Amino acid sequence: MTDSYVAAIDQGTTSSRCIIFNQDGAIVTVDQREHRQIFPKPGWVEHDATEIWSKTQAVVAGAIAKAGLNPDQLTALGITNQRETTVLWERATGKPVHNAIVWQDTRTSALCTELGGADGQDRFRDRTGLPLASYFSGPKVAWLLDNVPGLRQRAEAGEIAFGTMDSWLIWNLTGGTDGGVHVTDVTNAGRTMLMNLETLQWDSSILSAMNVPEAVLPEIRSSAEVYGTAVGQLAGVPVASALGDQQAAVFGQTCYGVGEAKNTYGTGSFLLLNTGTRPVPSKNGLLTTMGYQLGGEPPVYCLEGSIAITGALVQWFRDQLGIISSADEIEPLAASVEDNGGAYIVPAFSGLFAPYWRSDARGVVTGLTRYVTKAHLARAVLEATSWQTREVVDAMYEDSGVRITTLKVDGGMTVNDLLMQHQSDVLGVPVIRPVVAETTCLGAAYAAGLATGVWSDTDELKAHWKRDTEWTPRMGTEEREREYHNWHKAVERSFGWEEDGAS
Numbered sequence: 001m002t003d004s005y006v007a008a009i010d011q012g013t014t015s016s017r018c019i020i021f022n023q024d025g026a027i028v029t030v031d032q033r034e035h036r037q038i039f040p041k042p043g044w045v046e047h048d049a050t051e052i053w054s055k056t057q058a059v060v061a062g063a064i065a066k067a068g069l070n071p072d073q074l075t076a077l078g079i080t081n082q083r084e085t086t087v088l089w090e091r092a093t094g095k096p097v098h099n100a101i102v103w104q105d106t107r108t109s110a111l112c113t114e115l116g117g118a119d120g121q122d123r124f125r126d127r128t129g130l131p132l133a134s135y136f137s138g139p140k141v142a143w144l145l146d147n148v149p150g151l152r153q154r155a156e157a158g159e160i161a162f163g164t165m166d167s168w169l170i171w172n173l174t175g176g177t178d179g180g181v182h183v184t185d186v187t188n189a190g191r192t193m194l195m196n197l198e199t200l201q202w203d204s205s206i207l208s209a210m211n212v213p214e215a216v217l218p219e220i221r222s223s224a225e226v227y228g229t230a231v232g233q234l235a236g237v238p239v240a241s242a243l244g245d246q247q248a249a250v251f252g253q254t255c256y257g258v259g260e261a262k263n264t265y266g267t268g269s270f271l272l273l274n275t276g277t278r279p280v281p282s283k284n285g286l287l288t289t290m291g292y293q294l295g296g297e298p299p300v301y302c303l304e305g306s307i308a309i310t311g312a313l314v315q316w317f318r319d320q321l322g323i324i325s326s327a328d329e330i331e332p333l334a335a336s337v338e339d340n341g342g343a344y345i346v347p348a349f350s351g352l353f354a355p356y357w358r359s360d361a362r363g364v365v366t367g368l369t370r371y372v373t374k375a376h377l378a379r380a381v382l383e384a385t386s387w388q389t390r391e392v393v394d395a396m397y398e399d400s401g402v403r404i405t406t407l408k409v410d411g412g413m414t415v416n417d418l419l420m421q422h423q424s425d426v427l428g429v430p431v432i433r434p435v436v437a438e439t440t441c442l443g444a445a446y447a448a449g450l451a452t453g454v455w456s457d458t459d460e461l462k463a464h465w466k467r468d469t470e471w472t473p474r475m476g477t478e479e480r481e482r483e484y485h486n487w488h489k490a491v492e493r494s495f496g497w498e499e500d501g502a503s
Contacts, residue, residue, distance in 0.1 A: 004075040004454045007063065007237075008444040009056055011081040011165045012245065013102065016055045018063040019441040020074070023454060025464035027436065028069075031062030038099055043106040046099035049087040052165065053172050061233055071234050076226075077173070078241035078448030080248035080440050081165040083191045086140040088151070088162050088216065094176045097160065098148050100168075101140040108139035115139065115209065124206055127196050129279055129288025137164060137192040142210045155216045162216040164188045166242040173239050174228035181228035184218040185242040186299055190290040195220065197279045197288065200299060222293040223247070224447035241447035243292060245440050246270045250302060251292050252443030253408040253434065254465040256458045261396075261404045262439070263389060265413035267315075268353070269307040271389060273396045273404060274300060284395035285355035294450060294458075303399055305354040305392030309347035310385040311413050316347070317381050323374050331416050334378040341376030342367040344490035345384050352494070355395035362497035366490040382419045386426045387487040393427060406430045410439045417469075425475035426484065435466040 003023050010017040017032040033055045038046040064071060084103035089096045101107070112132045116123050121131040130136055141162055145152045154160050163171065166188050171180035189195040189202075194212065196203040202217055221227060226238045243251060246264065250272050253262040261273040272291070277298045279288050291300035318324050324333060346352075348361035365377070389407075397403055406429055413419060414433050424431040436442050449455045455464075475483075 004449070005067070005069060005073055006076050006078065006445040006449045006454055007060065007074050008078045008080065008441040008448070009060065009169065010245070010441045010444070011052060011056060011079065011169060013082045013085075013104075016052060016059050017441065018056075018059040019438055019445070020063050020067050020069070021442065021445045025436065025442060025446070025461070027438065029063050029066040030438075031059040031066060033059050041107075045102040045105045047085065047102055049089070049096045049100045049168055052100070053168065056169060057233065071237060074234070074237045075454050076238050076240040076448040076452040077230060077234060078243075078444035079166050079169055079239070080243050080245050080444040081169070081188070083164060083188060083244035083246070084135055084137045084140070085165055086137045086144070086162070087165070087168050088141070088144050088155075088160050089168070091159055091161050092177065094172070097151055098144055100165075101144065103135060105140070106134045108134040108143050111139050111143060124193060126281070127198075127203055127206065128193050129190070129197050129281070130193050132193070138194045138206070138210050138212060141192075141212050141216070145212070156213045158215040160216050161218070163218055164191070166244075167218045170227055170239055170242065173230045173234065175231050178231075181239075182218045183221050183227050183242075185221055185223045186293045187223055187244040187247040187290045188242060189220045191244060197290070197301070200293070222295050223251075224292070224294045224451040226451055238448075238452055240451040241444050243444055243447060246272055246304065247290065247292055247302070248441070248443035248447075249410060249439045250274065250443065251446055252436075252439035252441070253410065254458070254462045255408060256300075256462065259402045259405050260408070261393075262408040262410065264439075265310055265385065265409065265411035267310070267312045269310040269385065269389065269411070271305045271307070271392050271396075272302040273400070273402065275303055275400050275402060276301065280400045282395075282399045284398045285357050286392070286395055286399060292447065294447070303396050305395060307385075307388045307392065308351070308353040309349055310388065311411075312349075313345070313347040313381050313384055314413075316349070317378070323378070328415075330378050330381065331418050333375050334382055335418050337373070337375040337379060339376075340380045340383055341372045342369060343372045343376050343380045344487055345377070345380045346490050346494045347384055348494045352491075354392050356491075358495055360496055360498045361494040364490065364494045366493050367486070382416065383422055385413065385419060386423045387484065389423060390426045390484065404429055406432055408432050408434065410434065410437055417471075420469070421471045421474070424471040424473050426480060428473050428477075428480065430473075431471045432467050433469045435468045
């Protein structure tokens with residue numbers, strides 16, 4: 001049998017990548033290019049969508065060339081993307097009407113407060129699983145329609161298209177102005193705050209409240225089906241999956257059963273728990289979100305907990321304090337002592353995310369005595385990531401009644417064996433790192449391959465997934481709970497440092 005190859009585009013916040021996988025789910029080649037970050041005003045973050053499309057074409061061509069393949073040897077193409085970043089473009093010319101507004105952008109904060117009214121952040125949560133926040137796409141669309149002259153009238157006339165980056169890429173890949181397909185998938189649609197989690201369709205009452213015309217919206221489809229056929233350099237290749245980046249990591253980590261969870265450790269961390277085929281509302285600071293949907297099968301939902309500062313704390317330890325000169329120095333320094341010496345570091349540099357959502361919190365170092373050395377502080381830096389993850393896992397259990405049985409991990413910090421052992425210790429469950437660390441791209445490839453028959457079902461994908469390292473708990477229950485109690489005392493010390501909304 002001739003080997004099948006599946007390409008995956010990962011259109012991220014700082015760069016675009018293309019990875020080609022073989023039928024065993026192994027990486028054949030990678031190509032990557034960064035794009036500009038545009039900061040017009042404080043708190044505003046934009047991308048040039050035309051530049052992103054150009055860079056995407058370049059990485060696809062680069063990956064194919066490096067692999068020594070012809071495009072007709074690709075069985076399918078999948079897409080994963082930065083989730084809430086918003087672009088509007090002209091259907092007739094394919095030109096964006098404004099720079100894309102990035103998920104980090106905060107210009108819609110006042111609009112979100114206005115939309116909340118007497119109900120506040122929770123106005124749409126029962127239908128969308130999301131709090132009203134500048135993070136999500138719906139308010140960004142409304143802002144563009146109200147602030148680009150003449151745009152609202154053109155949008156209502158059907159001349160303008162909206163999409164997150166998956167929609168923008170699929171439209172261009174499948175022909176653009178000449179028959180491009182205008183679609184999104186449930187995982188990306190679910191991050192707009194415009195989709196009803198139960199019906200998986202645009203919610204007319206929310207569209208009305210935000211004053212977003214339905215004429216601009218893409219069709220919502222599943223995460224794994226053939227949306228259309230590529231033209232140009234990929235002519236004839238089926239475009240067959242789309243997943244938001246964190247959901248793609250869930251799929252690539254093969255978290256297909258209720259209670260399976262993954263944590264991605266980067267600047268911050270995103271932990272998603274599979275809760276099955278019904279959305280679970282959160283009363284503990286989590287997001288209720290789509291996991292994935294395969295063709296006509298029932299959708300799978302997740303709870304998501306976002307932690308603002310994990311890897312960034314190591315960067316602070318290196319760059320602001322100068323205690324280490326490179327990130328990889330922290331592990332041997334921390335390992336040179338038995339424990340944290342009683343010191344805890346809470347990295348609330350700009351408040352705390354899940355499960356607290358306390359914008360008044362600021363970072364603290366607690367428990368200092370003259371016994372504490374830089375090695376103890378290094379250990380406290382790493383342990384802060386583990387304890388914050390534990391808090392999210394506990395919140396997930398409170399919301400869902402589902403206990404995680406293992407935690408699959410990916411991202412840069414997973415190379416730190418000491419941290420991964422401590423993570424297992426404080427959760428009391430095995431922590432598993434896979435052989436293929438590029439789980440986001442792998443998830444997009446898996447979904448596209450399922451849609452085109454490269455792989456037969458999720459059982460086959462699970463068989464391809466291979467563990468690299470597994471850490472199991474070594475810490476006793478009594479010690480774990482005592483340390484967790486101390487961590488909570490440290491977190492409480494971080495509250496209330498900023499008053500009256502000061503930043």
